[in-house]
Amino acid sequence: MPHWPYVKAVDDALTARGIPPGTVRASHHGLERGLTTYITLAWDVSRTSGRGGIRLDWEERQGWYYALTGLDAYDVLLYTVLTALRTPVADPERVADVAEELVRFRRVPDVEYREEWDGARDVRAAADDFRRSRLGLGPRRLTEDGAGSEKTAGNGVQWTIDTQVDTYERALAAVQAAYGRGSQA
Numbered sequence: 553m554p555h556w557p558y559v560k561a562v563d564d565a566l567t568a569r570g571i572p573p574g575t576v577r578a579s580h581h582g583l584e585r586g587l588t589t590y591i592t593l594a595w596d597v598s599r600t601s602g603r604g605g606i607r608l609d610w611e612e613r614q615g616w617y618y619a620l621t622g623l624d625a626y627d628v629l630l631y632t633v634l635t636a637l638r639t640p641v642a643d644p645e646r647v648a649d650v651a652e653e654l655v656r657f658r659r660v661p662d663v664e665y666r667e668e669w670d671g672a673r674d675v676r677a678a679a680d681d682f683r684r685s686r687l688g689l690g691p692r693r694l695t696e697d698g699a700g701s702e703k704t705a706g707n708g709v710q711w712t713i714d715t716q717v718d719t720y721e722r723a724l725a726a727v728q729a730a731y732g733r734g735s736q737a
Contacts (some may be wrong), residue, residue, distance in 0.1 A: 553578050554678035555589040555612060557671050558641060560720070562591070562610075565648035571655045573608075574599055580682070587683045588612050595655050597623055602658040604629065608651060612679055615640035616647065618654060638664050641672035678727075 553559070559578045566572055575594040580587050591610040600606050605621040607628075616634040621627055636650045646665035653661045669675075681691040 553580065553589060554682040555591065555675050556720075557724070558644075558669065558675050559591055561644040561669065561671065562593070562647050565644040566593070566651055569648050569652050571595070571599070571648075571652055583686075586613075587686055589679050589682075593651070594621075594625060596625060600655050600658065606651075606654045606658070608634070608647075608654075611640075612676070613640060616642060616650075618660070620658070634660065636661055636663055636665055638666045639668045639672075641669050641675060643667040643669045 555578060559576065563572070563576055573593040574596050575592065577592040577594075578590070580589045589612045591608075593608040593610075594605060595607075596605045597603070604623060604627075605625050607619040607621055607625070609617045609619070611617075616637045617632065618634045619628050620630040622629055634650060637646060642665060646667055649663075649665070650661060653659055677692065684691055
């Protein structure tokens, strides 16, 4: 998934706070919704204070939403935009700030976070390349000034990553090498 680095960064920030979600789902919508990527993080009633669960949903173009759920996770009591996070690819530490308030106190903090994650540009580029490859188009190559240009060779790239053998770093290095991007330190 092109947004895996963001998923991992958010999950790491939540785990560091002692509030790891019970469910982490990362995938993409179908062609009818533009192949956009999404994340769902859920805490059932056993992981929250209060009488129900919490769910955070993220879509790459829309940003963050949250749901207050009942004892049954499918019983959604409230579902709305997370106004505290004002950028679609919010900094994972700010996501953790908001999630901590929701999980521990069942309330949204009365602040606005406008910091975008340092890796947001790379995630957007990877998501764009992902969509292009699903449509049979070649990937874009980012130039130094940030403008995209068509890569002339091929109709996309396909990888098989063996999760039992390959590490995240090794897989990321292979993807970066295939797209002509140097490793990011």
